[in-house]
Amino acid sequence: MTAAAARPDIPAIIPAVGPSGDSGPILSVRGIHKRFPGVHALKGVNLDVRAGEVHALVGENGAGKSTLMHILAGVHRPDEGSIDFRGRTDVAIASEREAQRLGIAIVYQERSLFDPLSIAENVFAGRQPAGACGFIDRRRLRERTRGLLEMVGLAVEPDVPLSALSPAERQMVEIAKALSLDARLIIFDEPTAALTDAETSTLFGVIGLLKKSGVGIIYISHRLEEVFEIADRVSVLKDGEWQATLPVAGTTPGDLVARMVGRDLSVFTRRMAPDRATGTPRLEVRGLCDPPEAAGAGFSRVRLRGIDFSVRAGEVVALAGLNGSGRTEAALAIFGARPRGGGEILVDGRRIDPPSPASAIAAGIGYLPEDRKDAGLFLEMSVERNITAARLARRGGFWLDDAESRSVAEDFRRKMRIACRDVRQAVRSLSGGNQQKVMLARWLLVGPRVLIVDEPTRGVDVGSKAEVHALLYELAARGTAVVVISSDLPEALAVADRILVLREGCISGEISGADATEEKVLRLASIAVER
Amino acid sequence: MTPRAPDSAGRRPRWTSLPREVVLGALIVLIVLLLWLAGLVYPQLSTFFTLGNLSAILRNLAFEGILATGMMLLLVAGVFDLSVGSMASLSGVVAGWLMKKAGWPVPLAVAGALGTAAFGGFLNGVIVAKVRVNALITTLGTMGVFSGIALLIGGPGITFLPESFSRLGQEEFLGIQAPVWLMAALAGTAGFLLWRTRFFRQYYYIGSNPKAAHLSGINVEGMQILAFTIAGTIAGLAGIVYASRIQTASSTVGVGAELQAITAVILGGASLTGGRGTIFGAMVGVFFMALMKNLLIILRTSSEWQGIILGAVLVLAVGADSIMNRRQER
Numbered sequence: 001m002t003a004a005a006a007r008p009d010i011p012a013i014i015p016a017v018g019p020s021g022d023s024g025p026i027l028s029v030r031g032i033h034k035r036f037p038g039v040h041a042l043k044g045v046n047l048d049v050r051a052g053e054v055h056a057l058v059g060e061n062g063a064g065k066s067t068l069m070h071i072l073a074g075v076h077r078p079d080e081g082s083i084d085f086r087g088r089t090d091v092a093i094a095s096e097r098e099a100q101r102l103g104i105a106i107v108y109q110e111r112s113l114f115d116p117l118s119i120a121e122n123v124f125a126g127r128q129p130a131g132a133c134g135f136i137d138r139r140r141l142r143e144r145t146r147g148l149l150e151m152v153g154l155a156v157e158p159d160v161p162l163s164a165l166s167p168a169e170r171q172m173v174e175i176a177k178a179l180s181l182d183a184r185l186i187i188f189d190e191p192t193a194a195l196t197d198a199e200t201s202t203l204f205g206v207i208g209l210l211k212k213s214g215v216g217i218i219y220i221s222h223r224l225e226e227v228f229e230i231a232d233r234v235s236v237l238k239d240g241e242w243q244a245t246l247p248v249a250g251t252t253p254g255d256l257v258a259r260m261v262g263r264d265l266s267v268f269t270r271r272m273a274p275d276r277a278t279g280t281p282r283l284e285v286r287g288l289c290d291p292p293e294a295a296g297a298g299f300s301r302v303r304l305r306g307i308d309f310s311v312r313a314g315e316v317v318a319l320a321g322l323n324g325s326g327r328t329e330a331a332l333a334i335f336g337a338r339p340r341g342g343g344e345i346l347v348d349g350r351r352i353d354p355p356s357p358a359s360a361i362a363a364g365i366g367y368l369p370e371d372r373k374d375a376g377l378f379l380e381m382s383v384e385r386n387i388t389a390a391r392l393a394r395r396g397g398f399w400l401d402d403a404e405s406r407s408v409a410e411d412f413r414r415k416m417r418i419a420c421r422d423v424r425q426a427v428r429s430l431s432g433g434n435q436q437k438v439m440l441a442r443w444l445l446v447g448p449r450v451l452i453v454d455e456p457t458r459g460v461d462v463g464s465k466a467e468v469h470a471l472l473y474e475l476a477a478r479g480t481a482v483v484v485i486s487s488d489l490p491e492a493l494a495v496a497d498r499i500l501v502l503r504e505g506c507i508s509g510e511i512s513g514a515d516a517t518e519e520k521v522l523r524l525a526s527i528a529v530e531r
Numbered sequence: 532m533t534p535r536a537p538d539s540a541g542r543r544p545r546w547t548s549l550p551r552e553v554v555l556g557a558l559i560v561l562i563v564l565l566l567w568l569a570g571l572v573y574p575q576l577s578t579f580f581t582l583g584n585l586s587a588i589l590r591n592l593a594f595e596g597i598l599a600t601g602m603m604l605l606l607v608a609g610v611f612d613l614s615v616g617s618m619a620s621l622s623g624v625v626a627g628w629l630m631k632k633a634g635w636p637v638p639l640a641v642a643g644a645l646g647t648a649a650f651g652g653f654l655n656g657v658i659v660a661k662v663r664v665n666a667l668i669t670t671l672g673t674m675g676v677f678s679g680i681a682l683l684i685g686g687p688g689i690t691f692l693p694e695s696f697s698r699l700g701q702e703e704f705l706g707i708q709a710p711v712w713l714m715a716a717l718a719g720t721a722g723f724l725l726w727r728t729r730f731f732r733q734y735y736y737i738g739s740n741p742k743a744a745h746l747s748g749i750n751v752e753g754m755q756i757l758a759f760t761i762a763g764t765i766a767g768l769a770g771i772v773y774a775s776r777i778q779t780a781s782s783t784v785g786v787g788a789e790l791q792a793i794t795a796v797i798l799g800g801a802s803l804t805g806g807r808g809t810i811f812g813a814m815v816g817v818f819f820m821a822l823m824k825n826l827l828i829i830l831r832t833s834s835e836w837q838g839i840i841l842g843a844v845l846v847l848a849v850g851a852d853s854i855m856n857r858r859q860e861r
Binding site: 335337357358360361362369374375376377378379380385389390392393397398399400442 | 727728729730732733735736739740742743744745746747748749750806807
């Protein structure tokens, strides 16, 4: 181990270290705490990873997996706790560069790659081997890259531009990059989310090789069957707390799920299930799927594979599922903001055609996007103008009536208790909860028949959360069909009359709100049903 | 929910929180006042206030003022158009060619030229909004194309245009030439539409956040195509008016005019990132630039200095704005 550390110039060629017999932990994390404004993300987490071990990390959305990985990769710094790595006690990982220098690499989902550049330039980004005058040594660059590509089993020339590669091949380039850093600990963050089955088995082959060479591996995945296929041990995080570290051989998927669930529900007041047995469906979704080879630029690679459900007037339905299960994609497709391959959407029995946000809005669908700032708000514009945005494009008078707009906005400000000093204030300066209320007001103003809200309380403080929920109930009570997407499982359980669970672009099950437990939902969301 | 301090950011209305066009407008008034005072001491400066000089300023700014109206619309929508200068040349030449060489009656020739300009703008719009080529690249390309076609049709220019046509640009009313009235009418109409109608208000949303605008049901692509079409037509109008005033359709009249228009519009409060600006601001920007140029001429500075000074003023104005905005956000 130490020999390799002394010569960082040598690429981490596999034979460096064989797995030593007992091999104490290569990484040892003790009592890590991390607090973000309003969130205690990690509460005394422990984690040991041995050399030559694949250590899986599982937990619900928001359990703290990403935060922990970001601390190891130098993106965040812990508030408390210590990290020992490769025999050095209490290392401070102050930056991403520092993590690289220590030998910790994180394989993101092709997030750290540069499309137009060659594979070699990607692998050695910013660290290209150079000659005496500082010029890049192309020959050495190519050769070293070729060696690394061989190790990860990628038979492609180093000069090929990255844009020519498939998702799996890009993943391999990421791994080659990690190897070039002489990494002794490699973190895989949901590596198979974008991969086909064949590509996944290639990846597992490479992970097996890395394992043999004594690299420690942290493997994060929502797919429990993968954990059982590839991992030696598994650690469970729940709500920022470390639950257990278990040998995979001695546990079952059901056992893991049971350890992952059970967060504090006290923040949410469970709503009384109202009697709404009658009523025709307001929203019907039939056979919704992605176009055969679309989902191109700007869209994630999750594929929708035939989604059917309906929501009655006054009903609140939650779409649950893990990240990458297709919840947001389904919402976008229903709203007409994502190309649709097949299926139809009906509101009150009438088909929406053509699929576009404008026709969805005309049919009475409202959508609150997941990312408020990126896709929802007009940040520089006033509260008033943000509230009236969706009304603008609909039929209405030719002339604007600013006085009327202002009084409407003032009305919402009072009713929804939006904390701002003036409705002419730019929304940029509002808090997250208040921004979300502005978004809700926009749709309340047009009185939607169907409202889809994607992560309505993300980044919203507890008090505002309850207020947002109350607004959703109020809408439902007035006959709107409400669809809630939430990564926060307790929230989904608390607000919904019915829960639809998505898994890999399909609905894997439906549970009525009264019977729902976190465990039931998580089983449907993370364990493949035997076919 | 903790109530925010009611006046956390805006207790004192600082000058930095005023829109740029208001600051600039105040600056114009200040400069004119200073000029008047200075004129008492240096008689050379008082030539500024002669009727001849004032009417020359107006006459000269009409062309850019008309172009700036269309440019402001585009910048509000988050795009811009480098081809408006070439389009002005092209439409003047087309009008001249139609009435001199093809023998069309003047109204028809003008309509034909305006149609050409509208089509050119529409083309820009389709390439930017539908094909999704960046606006800089698209209009940089069409700038070359339009000016090339203008040269092909008109050579260096078409002279001695019919009397009935040149009257359009030379007529005076209340001692002010028709192009100035036209600019005022156009800016007034555009300003009012942008300020008061639902339809045109959509441009602020599109410029501010196109993704959110799309998700709010706004037809972003269609609206952008329309904006380019309008801006192209306005550029065509500017070219026709200019040709009429000098009774000559020159193929190079619009060279550099697009940059002048963008400079004026940005000085007047628009932002390259879109969603900001008013037609009033565009006019203030045009006036400010015309005033500076005129002053430099009166002070007998060489023309090289105009570029240096106007360029520096632009960077200073926008830079100061940017620094102040960042300070406020903190």
